[in-house]
Amino acid sequence: MGKHNKRSRKTKRAFPDEAFSNGPFQIARFGKQVVLTSNWTKEEHAQVLAELSARYATVVQEIDDLVRRIVSVVGVLPPDQLLTRAWQEQVMSSWHMQVEADVTQDDSIALRMIDYVQSVIAATPRGEAQKSELSDEDWKDLRIDITALFRKLNCEYLICATAYRKATGTVYDDAMEEFFVRAQMYWCNVRGDYYQVHQVDAIADFLRSQSKLIEAAYGISSDYLVAELNKIWRSLTFGLHEAMTSMFNSYTEVMTEVQRMIEQNEADLGSQSVDEFILAVAERLGHGDTLVRSAGAFGNMDLFDLRKVTNLPVAFLDDFSWAPGQDTDFFANGDFSGWPLRIQPIFRRPFLKLNDTYYCFELYSLFDNFYRQLEKRIFQQSEAEKQEWIQNRKEISENLPVDYFSRLLPGATVLREIYYPVVSESGSTKNLAEADCVIIYDDHLFIIEVKAGAFTYTSPANDLPAYVKSLEALVGAPSKQGQRFLKYLESADEVDIFDAKRQPVGKLRKGDFRCKTICAVTLDPFTELAAQAQHLHKIGVDVGEVPVWSLSLSDLRVYSDIFAGPLDFLHFVEQRMRAAPSDKLQLDDELDHLGLYLEHNNYTMHADDLSNTGARLCFNGYRSAIDAYFSAKLTGADKLALPTQKVPPRLRELIDFLAKQNQFHRSRIASYLLDLAGDWRSDLSKWIDEELAAIPKRGHCLPLSTVGNVRLTVFVNIEGVVELCHEKAAEHAQAAMIATGESDRVLLELAYGPNGPARASMSTVSLQGLSREHLEQLRKAATDLKEKRLARSVANFGKVGRNELCPCGSGKKFKRCCIPNP
Template identity: 35%
Template structure:
């Protein structure tokens, strides 16, 4: 394996501790091992799989003003070729239920079931740092890159490794970076602008979509990162690391997910990190409220959100009797039925006596989980739970009445006068 590929492999090991890194991979072209194609790296972490091609060729140093053909040739060689090789590997993994990976001696070394992975990304990683072109490679007209492809230099990957201390947050950034690559309205000068815009706007492709029409050129998002990394390089310190604002309770959850091998933990982390600032604050505040309120009433509660963000939260405390699985299941399914929801997250958080998070479980429910023979029964239960949520809302807010034009606390999304205020 080349030195450059080894460097890339080691950087991913630092970014995703405990990940599986498959190096110098071979797979058959067609049905026979007589002719094999090669892949540089495959990185597997929880429910994510990255297919990586590394290119160590030199990028032309002549000015594009005087030699545009040379620049186009370099991009096609270093990015275009790497992308086509990564896509070829991806297509092989898609071609059978169980795709076998071999070493150079054609000995089987790993099997991949692509359907087991929620997130797939292909990377073109170059030794040379041609940042202004790499950041826009996905949108250069003479390059047709795959939708899952991110083109970066090894220096960009080093920046990731020096910036991200949490695997969950790195994976969330990669998801947003993929979205940005497909968004024609986003044009950024380099990879640090992508990272800076992520820090500032989180799901930053949506930010671009909400702006005025036409392609927009974004500048200045790397300035705080430049200042931070410059202070580290010069040994000065004292410059705060630019980071997203994340409430303490949410950080607790993310830290627990990073430190434990909970299956599909990355999907939960990404779900939570996708939340807007107000939704993050609401989750954090609701956890604190439930931990206090449950002790006051002497029983466990269920807190639910509705609309675009749909989860049902349960906070377990040692002093309180656990709700039965049947009760929780019927509560969630009936809530989905009455609100005509396609999906809902069930999130269980376990706390110690001093209210520290010690464990969690979660499950995603879909409308296909709702038994058709129980629809009418669940509608009745759903209405009972809706009435209970309204009463709880009144107690929590100290209200005797709910304004007719306010949203109904039952979660329907309708105004109260058109829902339970009729």
């Protein structure tokens, strides 16, 4: 690990695992990174844009024709058979999927065959000539048309629309145009705001304090409503598997008994058929109802029938169900009539009413939109109930972040609703401003600003300004509020904080906090946009100059499940905030940051290294370990392994030890260790093992000093065996610092007892304030240290080449450093 026994090696050029080119485009894959480049000339680019613009009207007509064909087909096919088959095929397509990266284009279409088809049914009056059966040919033709619709919409339409806007002078600037295209793609294709294992719990958290209002509207409590929603979730998630398992177990037991009775001549087959005999045995064994229910799940629509699955009141089911043709907005005149770019009926009402029976076929649309749709129903009751809901919602949204942070940082200090003076340009501090919450853990300060308002419900295709306005309200405004508090905190060495009555409730010292993080937390999970918060200034959303962490309650829920300890979480936060301003890391999801961190640690540096070519970077598949974990958790896997970084045993032991201590700056020590790259971590862990074994025999400790980018000296002590005082350890670190020509050096002192780590301290040593005599002693020690390093290198590797780096650690070539005079 740089104990001056390794010669430096030249960096090797990285070659792609795969490379592909098509005309002016080149794509290269380096592991999970995909690098896109283009060598178009300006003239070639302009010609292509002109061709695409000319095709725009044709593409729009082709999409309209596809929609009309889909409507004409859906209008005559039996809705129940259509959606049952769609659900069955979607289940079959999802069996291979554990992670998002596994999702193919066909898998996405399988889900569209439920949500888009149900939306078309809800908005399409039934045709006069109805088909009683759904044929394979009907299904195949419909699937081909819907596949063509989404492929054309997701690719050709978006490209041609941008080219058309450029040609007609109505294009947004490049940054806004890219945002516009992304927002439309997310709208059409992204479903699932929560991991499935979190869907019901998330709704339960939001509705817990709204029980009085829900009961007034529907006659059921919030707990009752959540329990019924859980039944729907369970039926569509596990119902088929449970029915198969139940039927198999019952059938096995029944047939075993039938065989026994036949072998022992107890079967009366003269007066009844074989089927009647088997059914009688099933009834006698108590499996009759089980077989009937299982048959209903397979052959009928019992899994989707909300009156069989739940006991929800009819008034509730009516409010959240469409009858065929009942919705009049989706196909209303205007732009994008019937296109997935409009608000789809299933977003507003997740259930379908067929012949006075209510069905649910799709969970994502239910749980993604249910809270806000229920909210709208309550708002329609009365103004008083609307304001009560809003007040309850405010309390929920302010309490839940604290709950999650408290799980992540047990024992943290939480300061809610604190007030502070607003520093004006003239320097006066007459007015008080409010900060929603401040959380303190060791030397980290989190400034939490929460927004419970809804992200716009309109489609970006119809109202992009509404999207930008929502981002300003839910990201921009809290970001500026957090920065206002940070400005106050840094206005003096120590500042007062107050309650709403202007009474002082405490003091904060800016020097106590090594890291200060502003968090803009939202109730609505728009992670595809929030993950790019620091880049929103490009589209006119002012988030201030200080990096801000914008995340949703669903993201916090994931983090509170993932991180094994508080110090690991704090280190991730440090890396996350380093990534915030990076132009190389414009990711599509907050959890992509976590996935990159788990894989590459300092993932900002990793992105910088990859971007030397100037190509556009895409990071795919990094959240797969997280997806796999929650997939395993959903299915109740026996052994759940948290997705974590690779931390060798001795470092893991140290970090877990520090997490249990109350010493100040413990997170600084843990972060320093976790900042180390993988080989440094492994070498340090191995060295600690070796030193702990050698010290009792040797009778004294030998330090480890690194060279290069990591300037570290480590001493290991064993309580009651060898304990070196801090002054001696610091002097050695200072000598090592002089030997390598450094301005400062980190000193890590570890003490171990019989049960593992007993003490850990870290300090930064320098030469400031030392006397001339002391400096002279240290320089002599540094000379001795350099001679020892040179001798060790020669002994291990032989003669040092003139142009090699000097083994003393100075960073100079040997010929310009320690080479002996001729």
